[in-house]
Amino acid sequence: MKLFWGDIHSHCGITYGFGSLTNALGAAREHLDFCAVTGHAMWPDMPELCSDTEFLISFHKTGFSKLRNNWESIRETINSYNRDHEFVTFQSYEMHGSTLGDYHLISPDDDLKLVYADNPHELLNKLPGSRAIMVPHHIAYASGYRGIDWNAFDRTISPVVEVCSKHGCSMSDKAPYPYYHNMGARDTHNTVYEGLRQGKRFSFVGSTDHHAGYPGSYGDCKLAVLCGEKTRDSIFNAICAGHTYAVTGDRIRCDFTVNGAPFGSFIRAGSQPREIVFDMKASHFIDKVVLYKNLRPVRIINGESLTGVNEKGRYKIRIEMGWGNNQDLFTWNGSVKIENGILTDVEKCFRGRSILAPSADLSASDNVNSIDNRILNSDENGLEWICQTVKNISPLHPSTSAIVLEVEGDLKTRITGKINNKNFSLSVSDLLEHSLVCPMKPFNSQSFKIYQAVPQLQYCLKLSYTDADREKDCDFYHAEIYQTNSSCAFISPVFVE
Ligand SMILES: [Zn+2]
Structure with missing residues (x-):
């Protein structure tokens, strides 16, 4: 299994972003293993038209119709950049939602249809025979203000959640990179931690949500995928299986397993102890590494304790x-x-x-x-x-x-x-x-x-931790890595049933 790096949510001039699609795909191919360039497609519960919303509604409607009018050629261009084993592209479009929050669809199928619906489930139901998932993003905005509605979350259509992007970090209200875009502040009701606390099960991804056609732009977040080979099917299947994690900047490499099963796995441990192994290679000085069980820190390494200098x-x-x-x-x-x-x-x-x-x-x-x-x-x-x-x-x-x-x-x-x-x-x-x-x-x-x-x-670390205590019907373990240059990695949980 290998780690591949990509961005499955970025925008350009195919709708209301900026920059050409071919420049975006060319830039992505230069520094990523895979990407999706996402078209803004619909906003079923768009705010009412008034003088305050006039500009907002106008640029959205113009962008949506641009996508509709050019969908065939956009799909073809995205497909033409896909070369298994070299660089992988996915088809993608986005549904805004004032009440349910925003979702983007990604699919490995080049014949993907552009269809319109009132919610993510309905959208997928209108695409029988297509392989596709719906990824919630910028989830921590306030409810009714395009933040996630955890009650409506369904892991069968959303195996992964975008936990950080150019909007900021949605892990918890204590996480770095709070929200400062004009859509408002991060709300504790709609964070990743809150979803996990409520018993939702999902893996983490990062993506840029960049709007000037540069997928994977450094510092705006991306995801790592663990899979066998750099092909559309292999990467898509690994995303669906949740073998992903998010980084904000540097490509912090991490091999995180519980009883041998990698991040994103669901395992059964019965009464046997859980052996957690955590082998990481950062890109800069490690500031802090935290292993969590059910969102409670159980092992903390401070970077200050890593003082060795190899000759x-x-x-x-x-x-x-x-x-x-x-x-x-x-x-x-x-x-x-x-x-x-x-x-x-x-x-x-x-x-x-x-x-x-x-x-x-x-x-x-x-x-x-x-x-x-x-x-x-x-x-x-x-x-x-x-x-x-x-x-x-x-x-x-x-x-x-x-x-x-x-x-x-x-x-x-x-x-x-x-x-x-x-x-x-x-x-x-x-x-x-x-x-x-x-x-x-x-x-x-x-x-x-x-x-x-x-x-x-000071940048490589291997830890192991044995946990013999079963606390809940489903205990989960995840990890967070922080570097001193403020790059971090959020490693998806392993769920132990
Ligand atoms: Zn977007």
Whole structure:
């Protein structure tokens, strides 16, 4: 089984988002294993028309009819990017719901029909013979205000719930990334924890809900899927089986099992003890890892206790590019060679433009998502890349892009490279002490930063925990991982019956 990374909820100019569909699919193919580009399709209980809602209703209706008029060609384009074992696409469209909350449909079937209904069940009933699921999203908005109605939740049509996106994190009211979009605040009645507390059973996914055609845009959430191969059927079946988890930013890898069964499983344990094994590889310094039983923390590891520095082995080195005062794209050309060591992995943290929804003062062309973010070549000796960035939205809201290298070697391993016209050469030992920040111009400048190296002992962790106590008819165990750069992973529960 392997982990694959994707985004099953993102938008572009096929409805009321921005940017072309082909740019969106091209960007996704560059850094994801799979994606869905979702068309906004319907809002059966849309608010009444008044002067306050005029703009809202108008852009929704225009977007919905755009999708209806172009559905055949959109479906064909999405299908044309699907290449099993290389890059997988899904068909998808979205139903807003003031009272039931918003859901998006995803399907592996290219002949999927665009049908209209009053609720998620009715929608699927109108698609006999199609394989499809309905994923609730931005669930923690207030009831009646497009937050989830847990009473109406049905795991048979919704095996997974989107627990984080560009809207924020819906896990609980204590979770990081509270809601700050113009749709309002996070309500404790409609969180993931509340659904689990009420006995609902589902797995976690993250997706961006990006509206400027950049699926998987870094920092806006995505999902990991555990399955056998990178094909539509394998990935879709694993999502239906709940073998998924959510991350907000970095690709935190996690193998989490109870009695050998992976996240999302339903198992029977009888009276035998539950053996929980948790093997994780983060992308940055670990801040905290928490194992929960029935939403109660039973094992907590604080990052402060991870102080080991391996003198040989693996190290993570992050190179982040951006800053400056430019609204237009600034281009970065980078290359790195590894001496006395090898490059074992490269993680791409590429961003699109940050747009969550249309507003009256916003316009953008189909080219808004024409952004050249690519690894040009890489092998165990080094890599070359190109990426493009714009100024940060605010000091607390970055627009940077990054790559994260994993190198294997020792303290003398050297990272030598060039980014635009700036050269650098640093040993692992140098990077364990200090970062390197390099502005390109004397003032208000684009900059790059090579972060302090993270030693393997501070980003890899293996835990096991034995629990002999049966508390309920169905106990469940889930895990949460936090890094010091505020990336987190929400690992789906294993339900023990
Ligand atoms: Zn959406």
